[in-house]
Amino acid sequence: MTLTRKVLVTGGAGFIGSAVCRHLVGSGCEVLNLDKLTYAGNLASLRSIDDAPNYRFARVDICDQAAVAEQFEAFQPDHVLHLAAESHVDRSIVGAREFVDTNIVGTFVMLEVARGYWSKLPAARKEGFRFLHVSTDEVYGSLGEDGLFTEETPYDPSSPYSASKAAADHLVSAWVRTYGFPAVISNCSNNYGPYHFPEKLIPLAILNALHGKPLPVYGKGENVRDWLYVEDHARALDLIVQRGRIGEKYNVGGRNERRNIEVVRTICSILDELRPQAAPHERLITFVTDRPGHDHRYAIDASKLETELGWRAEETFETGIRKTVQWYLDNEWWWRPLREKVYAGERLGLLTAAE
Numbered sequence: 001m002t003l004t005r006k007v008l009v010t011g012g013a014g015f016i017g018s019a020v021c022r023h024l025v026g027s028g029c030e031v032l033n034l035d036k037l038t039y040a041g042n043l044a045s046l047r048s049i050d051d052a053p054n055y056r057f058a059r060v061d062i063c064d065q066a067a068v069a070e071q072f073e074a075f076q077p078d079h080v081l082h083l084a085a086e087s088h089v090d091r092s093i094v095g096a097r098e099f100v101d102t103n104i105v106g107t108f109v110m111l112e113v114a115r116g117y118w119s120k121l122p123a124a125r126k127e128g129f130r131f132l133h134v135s136t137d138e139v140y141g142s143l144g145e146d147g148l149f150t151e152e153t154p155y156d157p158s159s160p161y162s163a164s165k166a167a168a169d170h171l172v173s174a175w176v177r178t179y180g181f182p183a184v185i186s187n188c189s190n191n192y193g194p195y196h197f198p199e200k201l202i203p204l205a206i207l208n209a210l211h212g213k214p215l216p217v218y219g220k221g222e223n224v225r226d227w228l229y230v231e232d233h234a235r236a237l238d239l240i241v242q243r244g245r246i247g248e249k250y251n252v253g254g255r256n257e258r259r260n261i262e263v264v265r266t267i268c269s270i271l272d273e274l275r276p277q278a279a280p281h282e283r284l285i286t287f288v289t290d291r292p293g294h295d296h297r298y299a300i301d302a303s304k305l306e307t308e309l310g311w312r313a314e315e316t317f318e319t320g321i322r323k324t325v326q327w328y329l330d331n332e333w334w335w336r337p338l339r340e341k342v343y344a345g346e347r348l349g350l351l352t353a354a355e
C-alpha cells in the first residue's frame with residue numbers, strides 16, 4: 001500500500017458512487033473517479049469535493065480497455081471500487097443492450113485490466129491490492145412473505161438488470177478462483193438518500209409530491225424493499241474493500257423492510273409537516289400497472305458484515321427518510337436541471353402488446 005491509500009472508483013458520478021467519492025475524499029484517500037457520464041452521471045453531485053487536492057475525475061467508458069488501462073498505469077491504485085453500471089430496472093426492460101454492455105462486458109474489462117496491473121505490482125503492494133465489485137441483492141430473485149437473503153442464497157435474477165449484475169458477479173468469482181485475483185463482492189439492498197436520480201421511487205415521490213403531480217405506485221404497493229441510507233452503504237463499501245476476505249461475498253442491508261405504499265405514505269406525512277399548505281399529500285397517490293416480473297420482496301441478512309467487520313447502519317428508515325426529504329427541499333439547484341432536461345417523471349419500463 002502507498003502512504004496515502006489510492007482508490008480508483010468507477011461510476012463515481014452516480015448516486016452511490018458520488019457518496020463513496022465524498023466519503024473517501026473526506027477520509028483522506030487519494031481518489032480517481034472514472035465515469036462515462038451517462039444520463040445517470042452528474043458531476044454536480046461532486047461539487048463539495050471537485051476542487052479537493054486528493055480528488056480527480058476522468059471521463060472514461062469502462063468498456064474501453066485501452067482507456068481504462070491507461071488510467072490504472074497513471075494512477076497506480078491500491079484499491080478499486082467498481083460501481084459503474086446501468087442501474088434502473090425499468091430501463092432494462094425496454095432496452096437491455098446497454099445493461100449487457102456496461103454491466104457484463106464492462107466488468108470483464110475492469111477485471112482484465114485490474115488483473116494485468118495487479119500481476120505486475122511489487123510483492124508488498126500486490127498483497128494489499130483489492131478489487132471490490134459492488135452488486136445488488138436483486139441477483140437473489142424474490143422472497144416470499146418471510147426469510148432473508150444470505151450470502152448462500154442461490155442466484156435467481158428476474159430482470160435484465162439483475163441478470164446482468166448476476167453475470168458480472170459470476171465473472172468476478174471466476175477471476176478469484178481461476179487467477180487468484182484478490183476480489184470481493186458486496187450485494188446491497190435498495191439505497192436512498194441525497195443526490196438520488198429522480199427516476200427511482202423515493203426521489204420521484206418527493207419531487208412529484210412537491211409539484212402536486214400524481215405519485216405512481218406500482219400494482220397495489222405491496223412489494224417490499226429493504227432500505228439502506230446511501231452513506232451507510234458508502235461506509236460499508238470502504239470497510240469491505242479494506243478488511244473483507246478475498247473471494248467472499250458480503251450482504252449489505254439496514255434491516256429496514258417497508259412496503260412501497262408505506263414508503264410513499266411516510267414521504268407524504270413528512271411533507272404534510274414541512275409543507276402544510278399542500279397537505280394532505282396522500283391525495284396524490286395513484287396506483288399504476290405493475291412492473292413486468294416485479295419481485296415481491298427483498299430482505300437482507302447483513303449479519304456476516306456486522307459480526308465479521310463490525311459494520312452497523314447508523315440510520316433507521318425513519319431518520320434517513322426525514323433527512324432525505326429535507327435534502328430535496330434544500331437542494332433544488334441539484335434536482336431542477338435534471339427534472340427539466342434529463343427526466344421529467346414519465347413512466348418507463350412498460351411493455352407494448354407486441355413485446
Ligand SMILES: NC(=O)c1ccc[n+]([C@@H]2O[C@H](COP(=O)([O-])OP(=O)(O)OC[C@H]3O[C@@H](n4cnc5c(N)ncnc54)[C@H](O)[C@@H]3O)[C@@H](O)[C@H]2O)c1
Binds near residue numbers: 039
Ligand atoms: N441504487 C441502489 O439501490 C443499488 C443497490 C445495490 C447495488 N447497486 C449497485 O451500485 C452501483 C451504483 O448504483 P447507483 O444507484 O449509484 O447507479 P447510478 O445509475 O446512479 O450511477 C451509475 C454511474 O455509472 C456511470 N456509468 C454507466 N455506464 C458506464 C460506463 N460504461 N463506463 C463508465 N461509467 C458508466 C454513470 O454515468 C453513473 O454515473 C451499481 O453497480 C448498482 O448495480 C445499486
